[in-house]
Amino acid sequence: MSKSLNIILLSLFFALSIQSCKAQQTPETVKVDGEKYYVHIVEKGQTLYAISKKYAIDVAEIKKANPELNIEGLKIGQSVLIPKGEVDRREFKKSDVSISGDTIYHKVVKKETLYSLSKKYGLEIDEILKINPLVEKEGLETGMTVKIPYKSGRSIETEELEKPREDSLRLHVVQPKETLFSLSKEYDVSIDSIQIINDGLQEGLKVGTTIRIPKSNPKFAEFEKQDSIIQDSLKEVNWVQTKPFEIAVFLPFKLWQADTLDSLGPDVKELMIDNTSKIALNFYRGLKMAVDTLNKRGVSANLHVYDTGGEVDTLKSKVENDTLQYDLVIGPMFRSNFEWLVKHYDTLDIPMVSPVPISSKFLLSKDNVVKVYPGAGAQMVRLAQYIGNSHSDSNLVLWNSSRFSDRNLVEIARKNLNQCMSELGHDSVTEMSAYTPSKSRIFSTFKDSTHYTLFVPSKEQAYISQFITSLNDLYLSEKGVTFTVFGLNEWAGYDNLEITSYQNLDIHIPTPRYVEYDSPAVKSVLKKYRKFYGIDPDEFALLGYDVSHYFITLLDEYGPYMLNHLEKSNKNGLSVKFNFVKLGAESGYENQAIYIYRYKNYEKDRVH
Template sequence: MIKFFLQSICVIFLLTGSLSKVFSQNQPITKSDILQTIDNKQYYIHTVQAKETAYAISRAYGISYTQLTEINPGIENGLSIGQTLKIPYTESISKPIEQGQTSTASKEVFSVNNQEFIIHIVEQGQTVYSIARLYTITPKQILEANPDFVQNLPVGSKLLIPKTIENKETEQLPKQNTIVEAEKNNSKQEAYTGESTNEKPSQKIEESKEIASKTQQIPQQILQKKSIRIVFMLPFMLDINSKEHTETEIINKQIFIHPTTYPFIEYYEGVLLAVDSLRKKGVAVQLEVFDSSKDSSDIQHILSKINPINLDLIIGPVFPVAFSIAADFAKKHKIPIVSPLSNEDVAVKSNPYVIQVNSPQRYRYKEIAKFASQYNQSNVIFVYNSIDLEQSQIQECKRIFTQYYADSIKKYGIKLKEVYFPKLGLDGVEKAMSTSDKNIIIVFSRNQAFINNLVTKLFQFSKKYDIHLVGLPMWEKYDNLELDFLFALQFQFVSNGYVDYSNTEVKSFIELYRTIYSTEPSKYSFQGYDQMLYFSEVISNSAASSMQNITATNKTGLHDTYNFVREQSNSGVVNTSVQTIFYTKTFEKLYK
């Protein structure tokens, strides 16, 4: 996933002023001539040298990365200098494609059952995706026509390429370029368009892949606007990545990528899949992508390069101060601006052009209060482990209880209690519980060690008390936290969105994502996809103001659900939709 993204998206930021320096640092792979027979099969024995990566080695020998890891298990976690690897011997191993060398589409055609196919001979370094782009078809079409080559593409093997109207007319069609502007370190880089210029062009951003028609798409309706222009400002942190490692290391090993980069790469990969879904609907999306940071001067510089005329939407930045600056720009030019991933309602109260996608915390607290207030004699216990990090959340949630459910509290005799764990401990928690009432224990801690300990103890208490534990979505991923305990405690959490992996459309998306990026989609991948489709749909169908259309357009995506409201006449719009996920004692996981 990271390899593909950085090759097709992020390398654009690394090239200006340092291209020759970056490639001069690449470590060439010297192929071994040592052959050994192991279990009646011949293998090259390759000794790992400094700066070599598994991916680069697989390319040098003309095999897939998957083949190499299957034969040498454990190398996906990293290589050691001097380590020996088995490389399957094949006579088709050939010289790798040199830098700048391109592939050409085959002209050889034959027919099977009235279906015409082009015969393509796989070249060194080619992938299903690169071949699909070469013939203007989808990766899925190649995989369906060649089921034996799902796992790898041996160099020299022949693939059947379904002949379509698109690849028959490819040479006659004008090439469509995605426009990209990248800002970093006070220098502007424009996407390469194929024209000769005096400026050093950056690498053209690869246009995204076409998602299968059965995946989540915009409704079957005529779109009024056929071209959309959107600016993205996301923190890819490419200056840090490029300083720490060479370009080859960055694109070939996920562990070399700065960890804070991952969510934004995954988000943008989802965006790219949505772009092709939109193109299939006849909507051309013009993206302008900027690598943004927390630095206010950096954001100001980026904004100075953006042409506000005919700009439909701005997505990002993600950091609060940076977003406030960009929001002022958007307000001045009357451009809708999206806060895509933050729960903080930055600038939304005073800026009618701000769109907050993630529901503010108060809507989650309101959902928790609604749940707890429906029971007679419920015993609500707020447990917190840190005054600095959690007490303010507890107080805000209690305020929601008393503001919206005062009548229920009085009617049902609901009790609200607090337990400061470092002072009162487990004894304090148990003393606050009731053997006759429903004990709703609300915890907002992100401390994994604390949560593991608390859940284990509460599980022991659940044999004596009726406990409903309310917590955070991230707990599901905590190491050593027993899911059985969460089911026994009737665990639930409220989130701005959730992926139902039993959903057919979700399964289709995951299948395509794996094919394209060779990894699993994260929640950010789903969010990028959902948000790009939703906002493009709203803009495309807006005869009037797109901001007015947003409040009238509700939608459920693969992860997100959208129900935007304008809380005050001069404020922006916020997404009020939240989902509650319940664990039951019968080991079911329910969504509401």
């Protein structure tokens, strides 16, 4: 058989083997926020590394355009945006790269050599020849399709080679007259879970568009669900603690081994090397104090504390050979570490608590994961509900910044305010807007001698600074206009907002953590902490106390069935309120409790 015939037959074989990817040869192009993107549909076996090579773009740029990849990884059937502006156009134009499953197929173009291919894919020439015997036998020819064994890449990050998982979500094409309520009933999921995984559905449901819906687990079918409830109830009634609880705590001390932590006292702070270590130490101190308090009350629990450092590899080395069965896991603090640990313990059904912010989307299909820090969406919902219920009779106005970055926040605020208004028998909330909140615009918008309650869901610092300055100028004028303004948690970090403006405009700020230093419970803990450590506890020490005290108390009361009672176990801690909501039948739990404070006599004053 001639060389040319060999090439024809080989090309035909590859064409058949990758026919499922043909649609990806000319990917769809979309425009998002003024930027153009290719749309790549992820297929089974494809990896971030393979996709990056197909489009001649760095993996980092793909992840930047698709931030959910940092949390969830690739999923089969997922639409991944490829920013056209970051693609190496010259390389992309001349290259003919296809991917099928976990294999890259590279079509040789003019002037390409084995050496250039080895450099392009980070391989040795021998690795390419090993799985391309025809190339080794007859040499590289223009037009030939070469298989690339990318798993052997020398400088490829592990996460870039992770294969996509089966998506725990189903796709639904919106039909006429369908609503979020009807879809939630059809699929037996909550409205909030549908909104969360579709980025808030800021433009609402549009006929013909495709949205993602959490899949229902067959075990939740009604006849099985009833049987499961009965069986679990019987087990729970008969459950008795016969041995100490085993609790694992993962924190990034970056300094010590677990067996030395109990010796840490007030003299350790000069050993700290960075802020992360200090946060971990203070969290641990609060946690340890709560455990000691519970032990004195008869709760039997063993702490297993792991120094995770800052890398996943460090965490792996700590737990991969660990055979102890834990009853509760707290931490780690770093997102990548927490995600890896959740996967590692996936089959053990251990309650896993994240005390720091993680994406609400990460809770989907992970019914043992608990998120203590309310997400931005949850905070918005709670704040809007509070405003709607407590200020619906006032001159309530939703202020829309008209900024694209705020559109999702405005939609959540609008939806929840109007729902509250409707339930209370009021019309929809009044909405005002100004893209540029200049002094002249603000003065002409509001009526003289009138009080307004404004809800301003915006995170644009420059906009908020100008808006608040203009409002304050109006307040200080002789027009008699007064305000009660509700802002966002982020405003507390805007150092260009003066405290006099907070007081003049009666600005209210939501926050997931707040400490009532005059409360007897806080005073008692402060006294004990000062006595042992010689310093006051910071916010992370109080967080460590609250998280451990709350969950270990639940564990002591309900044992392995504690998660079944989480939604009904509302409680106020020293700095955190606990009010958990389950985001779907198969999903985890998110704390949705917030505080709201304002400034009174130049001091914080909690109003909710």
